[in-house]
Amino acid sequence: MLRRCLAENRSPTPHSRVVPRCACTPALKRFWWSVLGIVLLYALRLAWIAPGYAASEAPGFAHSCSDFAQDPLFGSLWPGTSEPKGGRHSNVLAAMVPRLSLRGTALATYEPQKVRQTAPTLEAVFGLIPGVQREIIDTPFAQDARGVVLSSHVLATVAHALIPDIVEVAVAQQTSVQTVPLRVTNMTLVARTAPGEEGVPVQIAHINTPYDLALAQADSQRSLQPLPYPAVLSYGTGDPEKPTGGLQAGDCVVTLVTSWNGKAHDTGQDHLVIGKVLAKVPVATNYLTQTKLNVNMFTADLAVQPGDSGSPVFALQAGKPVLIGLISATMYPTATFTYVTRIDPLLALADALRSATSGSSKSLLVRSPGTTNAEQH
Numbered sequence: 001m002l003r004r005c006l007a008e009n010r011s012p013t014p015h016s017r018v019v020p021r022c023a024c025t026p027a028l029k030r031f032w033w034s035v036l037g038i039v040l041l042y043a044l045r046l047a048w049i050a051p052g053y054a055a056s057e058a059p060g061f062a063h064s065c066s067d068f069a070q071d072p073l074f075g076s077l078w079p080g081t082s083e084p085k086g087g088r089h090s091n092v093l094a095a096m097v098p099r100l101s102l103r104g105t106a107l108a109t110y111e112p113q114k115v116r117q118t119a120p121t122l123e124a125v126f127g128l129i130p131g132v133q134r135e136i137i138d139t140p141f142a143q144d145a146r147g148v149v150l151s152s153h154v155l156a157t158v159a160h161a162l163i164p165d166i167v168e169v170a171v172a173q174q175t176s177v178q179t180v181p182l183r184v185t186n187m188t189l190v191a192r193t194a195p196g197e198e199g200v201p202v203q204i205a206h207i208n209t210p211y212d213l214a215l216a217q218a219d220s221q222r223s224l225q226p227l228p229y230p231a232v233l234s235y236g237t238g239d240p241e242k243p244t245g246g247l248q249a250g251d252c253v254v255t256l257v258t259s260w261n262g263k264a265h266d267t268g269q270d271h272l273v274i275g276k277v278l279a280k281v282p283v284a285t286n287y288l289t290q291t292k293l294n295v296n297m298f299t300a301d302l303a304v305q306p307g308d309s310g311s312p313v314f315a316l317q318a319g320k321p322v323l324i325g326l327i328s329a330t331m332y333p334t335a336t337f338t339y340v341t342r343i344d345p346l347l348a349l350a351d352a353l354r355s356a357t358s359g360s361s362k363s364l365l366v367r368s369p370g371t372t373n374a375e376q377h
Helices: 021-057 066-070 083-096 344-358
Strands: 099-110 135-146 148-151 154-157 167-172 175-179 183-192 200-208 213-218 252-261 265-279 297-300 312-317 320-330 338-342
Touching: 066 312, 066 320, 083 148, 099 167, 099 175, 135 167, 135 252, 148 344, 154 344, 183 213, 200 344, 213 344, 252 320
Parallel strands: none
Antiparallel strands: 099 135, 099 183, 148 154, 154 213, 167 175, 183 200, 200 213, 252 265, 252 312, 265 297, 297 338, 312 320, 320 338
């Protein structure tokens, strides 16, 4: 902030000068010129300060979560809200954050008799233990996740929710093994607003495995509803080396997740999990660093569970909820760290897919808060 001050005009001599009577009129004129100068100086100072305040309020995300409680949808799910009101709004959000059910069959190889292994190996993970006769079977698989409706017919989720990485094979009576599928032979994806309902068939449109992001296209908009909150650039805007308005450690984040009965049963209800950003990069101390995390993630303290992958993560920008990412991984069951994959790389692709689907030109991408384009959210 620039500060300006008016230097005082003091005479170096200690004595006073007697002004003649005829000098009264010029002195009065100098007085008014001084007052005008001071007023002008304060006006310029306000002009310098005002842009500074506007710049500090527009970009960036809030540390405090209080504005979520004032939002019409999130406020109903805030802790302490009465159940009837919260239930109605929970149903509305369920249409915007549907449950994704992946079902299908895949070829898997396994050993007919379990062989005791002294140490786990890569070959054992893929079911390729030397000297053991293998069998191949077409076995079913199933996995559940969440997604978020960005616009008409367009959904976003995490890539690993759409790729079966482990299937279970029955080896003998009351015995089964888990192995990596060799090839998926059949697969269906359905978006549901509640467990047990028929749901809407969904087709995979794009998968970005390195960044753990995916886009899907619903065959019908029946029972689904676009999210009313914009998706924004969590990295910030402006100079790529020094972006402004990016997500920072300590910023408030919330996610909408499934309410589980025990560890596996979906109750059909959702609840908010409130937390904060711990680091702008993925931080871990175990195998997740090498196998599950990527540079497009940030670390938060959101307490989530397996099955919550793809749940949307929101922050507050200018007092309003905005979508910034999707739940990707957690150090379950300790939940020391939860990793959120940023939505940023999907925005342009989602915009292109939405345009191809609807023929509209309205952009899904939210740019700098200072933009005035009426076509931007």
